[in-house]
Amino acid sequence: xxxxxxxxxxxxxxxxxxxxxxxxxxxxxxxxxxxxxxxxxxxxxxxxxxxxxxxxxxxxxxxxxxxxxxxxxxxxxxxxxxxxxxxxxxxxxxxxxxxxxxxxxxxxxxxxxxxxxxxxxxxxxxxxxxxxxxxxxxxxxxxxxxxxxxxxxxxxxxxxxxxxxxxxxxxxxxxxxxxxxxxxxxxxxxxxxxxxxxxxxxxxxxxxxxxxxxxxxxxxxxxxxxxxxxxxxxxxxxxxxxxxxxxxxxxxxxxxxxxxxxxxxxxxxxxxxxxxxxxxxxxxxxxxxxxxxxxxxxxxxxxxxxxxxxxxxxxxxxxxxxxxxxxxxxxxxxxxxxxxxxxxxxxxxxxxxxxxxxxxxxxxxxxxxxxxx
Amino acid sequence: xxxxxxxxxxxxxxxxxxxxxxxxxxxxxxxxxxxxxxxxxxxxxxxxxxxxxxxxxxxxxxxxxxxxxxxxxxxxxxxxxxxxxxxxxxxxxxxxxxxxxxxxxxxxxxxxxxxxxxxxxxxxxxxxxxxxxxxxxxxxxxxxxxxxxxxxxxxxxxxxxxxxxxxxxxxxxxxxxxxxxxxxxxxxxxxxxxxxxxxxxxxxxxxxxxxxxxxxxxxxxxxxxxxxxxxxxxxxxxxxxxxxxxxxxxxxxxxxxxxxxxxxxxxxxxxxxxxxxxxxxxxxxxxxxxxxxxxxxxxxxxxxxxxxxxxxxxxxxxxxxxxxxxxxxxxxxxxxxxxxxxxxxxxxxxxxxxxxxxxxxxxxxxxxxxxxxxxxxxxxxxxxxxxxxxxxxxxxx
Ligand SMILES: Cc1cc2nc3c(=O)[nH]c(=O)nc-3n(C[C@H](O)[C@H](O)[C@H](O)COP(=O)(O)OP(=O)(O)OC[C@H]3O[C@@H](n4cnc5c(N)ncnc54)[C@H](O)[C@@H]3O)c2cc1C
Numbered sequence: 001x002x003x004x005x006x007x008x009x010x011x012x013x014x015x016x017x018x019x020x021x022x023x024x025x026x027x028x029x030x031x032x033x034x035x036x037x038x039x040x041x042x043x044x045x046x047x048x049x050x051x052x053x054x055x056x057x058x059x060x061x062x063x064x065x066x067x068x069x070x071x072x073x074x075x076x077x078x079x080x081x082x083x084x085x086x087x088x089x090x091x092x093x094x095x096x097x098x099x100x101x102x103x104x105x106x107x108x109x110x111x112x113x114x115x116x117x118x119x120x121x122x123x124x125x126x127x128x129x130x131x132x133x134x135x136x137x138x139x140x141x142x143x144x145x146x147x148x149x150x151x152x153x154x155x156x157x158x159x160x161x162x163x164x165x166x167x168x169x170x171x172x173x174x175x176x177x178x179x180x181x182x183x184x185x186x187x188x189x190x191x192x193x194x195x196x197x198x199x200x201x202x203x204x205x206x207x208x209x210x211x212x213x214x215x216x217x218x219x220x221x222x223x224x225x226x227x228x229x230x231x232x233x234x235x236x237x238x239x240x241x242x243x244x245x246x247x248x249x250x251x252x253x254x255x256x257x258x259x260x261x262x263x264x265x266x267x268x269x270x271x272x273x274x275x276x277x278x279x280x281x282x283x284x285x286x287x288x289x290x291x292x293x294x295x296x297x298x299x300x301x302x303x304x305x306x307x308x309x310x311x312x313x314x315x316x317x318x319x320x321x322x323x324x325x326x327x328x329x330x331x332x333x334x335x336x337x338x339x340x341x342x343x344x345x346x347x348x349x350x351x352x353x354x355x356x357x358x359x360x361x362x363x364x365x366x367x368x369x370x371x372x373x
Numbered sequence: 374x375x376x377x378x379x380x381x382x383x384x385x386x387x388x389x390x391x392x393x394x395x396x397x398x399x400x401x402x403x404x405x406x407x408x409x410x411x412x413x414x415x416x417x418x419x420x421x422x423x424x425x426x427x428x429x430x431x432x433x434x435x436x437x438x439x440x441x442x443x444x445x446x447x448x449x450x451x452x453x454x455x456x457x458x459x460x461x462x463x464x465x466x467x468x469x470x471x472x473x474x475x476x477x478x479x480x481x482x483x484x485x486x487x488x489x490x491x492x493x494x495x496x497x498x499x500x501x502x503x504x505x506x507x508x509x510x511x512x513x514x515x516x517x518x519x520x521x522x523x524x525x526x527x528x529x530x531x532x533x534x535x536x537x538x539x540x541x542x543x544x545x546x547x548x549x550x551x552x553x554x555x556x557x558x559x560x561x562x563x564x565x566x567x568x569x570x571x572x573x574x575x576x577x578x579x580x581x582x583x584x585x586x587x588x589x590x591x592x593x594x595x596x597x598x599x600x601x602x603x604x605x606x607x608x609x610x611x612x613x614x615x616x617x618x619x620x621x622x623x624x625x626x627x628x629x630x631x632x633x634x635x636x637x638x639x640x641x642x643x644x645x646x647x648x649x650x651x652x653x654x655x656x657x658x659x660x661x662x663x664x665x666x667x668x669x670x671x672x673x674x675x676x677x678x679x680x681x682x683x684x685x686x687x688x689x690x691x692x693x694x695x696x697x698x699x700x701x702x703x704x705x706x707x708x709x710x711x712x713x714x715x716x717x718x719x720x721x722x723x724x725x726x727x728x729x730x731x732x733x734x735x736x737x738x739x740x741x742x743x744x745x746x747x748x749x750x751x752x753x754x755x756x757x758x759x760x761x762x763x764x765x766x767x768x769x770x
Contacts, residue, residue, distance in 0.1 A: 001378050001447060003675070003682040009374065069374050248764050263767040265753070268760030275759055276696055283675035284668075290374055305671045308664070357664035358657075364667060365640050368655045 003286070005073060012066075013073040019050060020081035026335050029082050033194040033338075038084040039120075039158040048117020053091055056227075057099055061107060062115035068227060072234035072289040076282075079235025080242045082338055084195035086120045086155035092231035093154070093224055094121035097163045101174050101212035101220025110161065110176060110211075119160040123224060124150035124177075124201050132351040134165065134172055134221050139203075141166035141173050144210070146203035154349075156186055156199035164208060165221055172217045175208035182206060193345035195338070226292055226303045229350045233285040233310040236346050239339050240278040240314055243321040246336060247271060250325055261324070270320040277313035284309050301363050304356035311353040314343040376678070378451075385444075386451050392428055393459040401462050411584065415541050418465035422496040425464060431494040432470055439478060439490045446685045453627030460634065468538065469493035469500035473546045473565075476616045480563075480604040489544075489565065501542035503533040503566070503590060504613065510535075511754050513548070514558040514610065518592065520549040527551065527564060527602075529572075529595040537748075539575045539588030542568045547592075548613050551606055561609035563616075565601040566592075582740045617750070618690055628701050629674035632708060636666055639712055642730065646715065653715060662711045669707065673700045692762040695755040702745035703752065709739045 005013065023043055032038045047053055056071045057063030071092065078087060091114065098110045098121075113119035127150060129136050139148040146166055156162065162177045177184065183204035191198050212220050248271055251262030261267050284306040291299040318340040322329035329336050347353070362368070378386060398421065425431045434449040435441025444452065464470060474493045477485060492498035509516040518531025529549060536545070545566045552560030568575070572595035577585040604612040640663065643654040653659045677697060684690055712735050713720040723733040746752040760766045 001382060001678070001682070002375050002686070003678040004686060005374055244764075248766065251766060260767055262760070263769050265757065265760075265769045268764075268766050268769055269753070269756040271764055271766060272756040272759035275764060276699060279676055279679075279693075279696060280672040280700075283679050284672050286374065286679075287376070287671075287675045290376055302671075304664075305668050308668050309672055354661060357661050357668070360664040360667055361660035365643060365654050365660060365663065368657065368660060 003283075005069070009070055009073050012070055013077060015050075016052075016074045016077035017080065019046075020077050020083055024081045024083050026082075026338075029084055029195060029338065032084040036188075036197075037155070037157040038195050038197055039086060039155070040084075044085065044120070045117055047087070048115075052087070053117050054115030055091065057095060057111055057115055061099075061111040063111075068230060068289040068293040069286065071227075071231055072285060075231045075234035076238040076241075076285075079238030079342075082195060082239065082242070082342060086122065086158050088196070088228060088231055088235070089122035089154040089159065090114055090120045093123045093228040094159075094161075094163045096227040097123055097174060097220050097224035098176070098211065100223040101216060103211070106176070106209070106211045113160070120155070120158050121161050121163060122153055122155050122159040123228075124153045124156070124162045124164040125221075126150060126152045132225070132355060134218055137165045137167055137172055139164070139166045141168040141175055141208065141210070144207060146175065146177065146206045146208050148203060150201045150203075152189065153199045153201045155197055156201050157188070157197055162201065163211075163224075164203075165217075166208075168210070168213060171214045172221065173210055173213045174217045174220055175210045177203070177206055177208045181208075191345065193341040195342060196345060222300075225350055226300060229303050229307050230285060230288045230292060232346055232349060233281065233288070233306045236310040236314045236343070237278065237281045237285050239342055239346075240274070240281055240317045243317055243336060243339050244271070244274045244278055247274065247321045247324045250328075254326075254328075267324055270324055274317045274320050277317045281306070281310040281313045301360055304359045304363075307351065308353040308356040308360070311347040311356070315340075315347055318343045382447060382451060385448050386455060389430065389452055389455045390459070392430065393455055393461055396424060396428065397459050397461045401460075411586070412541075415465060418462055419496045419499075421462045422464040422466060426495045431464070432474055432490075435474065435478060435490070435494075439486060440494045446681060450626060450681050454630050457627040457630035457634070464496070465541075466493055466496045466499050468502050468546075469498070469544075472502060472616045473500045473544075476546070476563075476612060477603060479615055480612050482600075484600065485565075485603065498543040499538060499541050501536050501538045501545050501568070501590075502616070503536055503545045503547040505535045506532060507534050511751055513613070514561070516548060516550060516561070518547070518549045519553065520551045520562060520564060520597070521553065522551070522599075523596075525599050526596045527562075527599060529564070529566065529592045529597055531592050533590045533592075535578070535587050535748075536575075536590045537587045539568075539590050540577065540585070542575075544568060545590070546603075546616065548609050551602075551609070558610035560607055561613070562606050563603045563609040563612035564597055565603060566595065566597050570595050570597070572596075581743065582737060618694065626677065629670055629677065632670045632673070632705070635708070635712070636663070636670060638731070639663060639666070639715055643715060646717070646719070648717070659715055662714060666708050666711050669700075669704045673697070673704055676700065692758050695750075695758045695763075698749060699752055699755050699759075702742075705738075705745050706742045709735070709742045713739055 032040055051064045054063030055066050055074060059065045095114050114121060127138055146164060160179055164175050164177050166173050166175055183206040185202045187200045189198040189200055251267055251271060252260050254261050288302040288306040291302040321336050325336055328334050432441040433444040433452055437443050474490060477489055504513055506516050520527035520529045545568050547564050547566045549562055549564055550560055551562035572593040574591040576589045578587050578589055579585050643659060644652055646653045648656040680693060716730060719728055719730050720735055722729040723736045757769060761768050
């Protein structure tokens with residue numbers, strides 16, 4: 001038994017850290033935040049050249065063929081640097097949906113351009129109810145066309161195509177929609193985290209290519225959400241690490257009453273709590289990554305443990321980070337709020353702590369009797 | 374990263390599993406009614422430890438020459454987990470096995486090892502830990518119990534407090550001030566004292582749980598041979614710290630399995646108990662609370678696995694032990710609260726015959742866990758350690 005990164009995984013993580021620290025310094029993040037899409041074409045191309053965009057997909061589609069633990073290591077560093085843009089939406093989310101759901105022809109057609117960096121993609125799942133549960137998907141797919149609206153679609157503004165969850169004759173279906181297809185319209189949904197933009201996407205008699213239906217669609221959607229959830233908790237872990245580093249550095253230099261504030265126990269204990277929260281998020285994330293990668297029997301519960309924990313931990317660590325920074329922590333100029341905004345958005349994405357605790361309860365205690373539905 | 378056991382680890386696990394399934398005494402209950410039966414219960418645990426010893430499993434991580442089997446860290450972890458999984462009783466000589474033995478192996482002379490180690494393993498000699506004093510708790514280095522040199526003896530005078538198993542102990546690992554007038558961590562010695570020697574007076578201290586598991590121990594002109602000093606005279610602080618590191622590193626191992634077993638029991642109970650007119654298992658609040666408990670137990674287990682892997686790959690047990698100490702103690706308090714919420718009015722019952730659940734062990738644990746964040750270093754002290762030694766913040770005191 002060995003719960004640690006291999007030498008290659010550590011190398012990958014180090015090179016990710018170097019790359020993203022150099023490419024995404026805070027001024028660059030702030031510049032991108034203010035743009036309409038938070039996307040930088042040059043950065044995307046460099047990421048693709050490094051192979052990041054094909055990291056978890058097989059070589060036959062132009063990917064690196066690595067596992068989810070490797071992806072988590074890379075995502076931890078992206079979260080650490082607060083990399084803006086469509087990586088999460090494109091690779092772990094839409095990419096996995098295609099990889100897990102589509103037939104070989106469609107995989108070649110859609111996955112290869114993701115790996116090469118030519119295409120970006122996203123998943124269109126949520127509707128008016130804003131439910132992450134695939135059971136609640138209602139948008140109709142009839143005779144190969146979509147009608148209706150998807151909400152909270154991540155980075156739709158720079159996606160070349162969408163993987164849309166829809167209902168076709170009572171069954172769940174996954175369908176790919178070209179961004180330029182007829183009847184597609186986008187409207188921004190400005191939100192707390194400006195590094196990852198959200199959109200309402202409306203389809204009006206929009207043609208779509210069905211890639212999976214019924215059980216296959218459900219499996220692929222679950223797989224994509226589970227993968228993306230772990231990629232996200234890895235990002236959250238990296239973000240917490242960065243917040244802790246910023247906070248400890250500040251506590252060592254800021255002086256009050258003639259001493260560094262880090263000498264006051266009230267401050268020190270807030271920092272200690274941040275470390276505890278961080279380590280828990282890290283342990284549960286890497287375990288979930290490994291369990292999913294190896295198809296362990298408790299893999300889905302492990303994903304929910306990681307997301308339930310990280311959702312609260314990132315926010316709680318953020319609360320302390322701001323508090324330790326005092327008035328400085330409340331300014332726009334200080335970087336902590338950028339992470340805090342990401343923390344809130346990440347807490348909500350793919351289901352919050354309460355959602356994942358209910359998912360765990362269903363696995364551990366049996367389903368709750370449902371009054372409705 | 375590979376979380377599967379290696380073939381050797383699996384073989385080891387199967388061996389201990391088989392042994393335990395053949396040997397764990399049937400009908401053993403974790404909690405028997407305190408007071409009158411405490412001594413009886415202790416004798417039962419002593420017999421159990423002897424059985425473990427005869428099976429060759431006591432002190433498995435100790436080198437073979439001292440009666441152990443030189444098990445790797447990972448095997449030790451597997452052993453602890455299997456003991457917990459089999460719901461095996463704890464061993465009588467907890468402090469001897471976990472603290473005094475390893476410290477003796479590190480600091481003892483050949484004669485001390487020959488004299489003390491085997492009776493720890495076979496529970497012939499029970500140990501207690503005499504560190505805390507009325508005016509030296511968190512600030513252990515403020516201790517005042519003195520050992521004055523008199524020829525080839527030290528003469529010990531002073532008082533220790535909160536001494537767990539003092540009433541059962543044959544020996545005490547005592548930290549004393551051996552240089553008169555010395556201050557703080559200088560001038561201390563770690564000395565092994567015979568609890569049956571003239572001048573040792575053990576008095577019961579009743580805990581908030583009602584038991585008298587710990588004691589006050591008074592020393593009046595107790596003569597201890599100089600050869601009973603462990604490590605160098607005057608180097609007692611370092612020897613004591615070594616004991617404390619063992620305490621933090623090992624106390625938590627296997628606990629997650631015990632917590633998981635308790636969790637499974639709560640799930641079972643949630644199907645039997647009702648809440649708002651339906652099975653508690655279907656109540657959304659209860660579902661959230663139990664899933665929260667499960668999350669925390671998992672996080673503790675996974676942190677532990679990461680720490681163990683790091684040490685097994687050549688690291689040393691360090692101040693991160695404080696993270697685990699905080700997790701297992703604070704988690705346990707929250708967990709017992711959740712258990713109480715699930716059981717409602719029944720949770721408070723301590724005895725039968727009417728309505729009591731699991732012989733009142735939940736009511737007992739609810740109180741007992743308050744001690745978890747005090748014993749083996751308080752939560753505040755652990756957070757100080759993390760702040761200073763892990764995060765590099767200036768010392769606060
Ligand atoms: C069940 C149980 C079993 C025990 N068994 C043993 C045993 O076998 N042998 C033994 O030697 N001892 C034993 N102890 C004693 C235990 O180690 C001490 O109680 C503990 O170290 C705290 O010391 P204290 O009780 O003097 O509290 P104090 O040190 O007086 O602490 C009181 C409060 O002040 C806080 N505080 C103190 N110093 C600081 C600081 N620097 N920064 C922030 N907060 C601070 C503490 O966190 C606590 O909240 C046991 C205790 C318990 C509860």
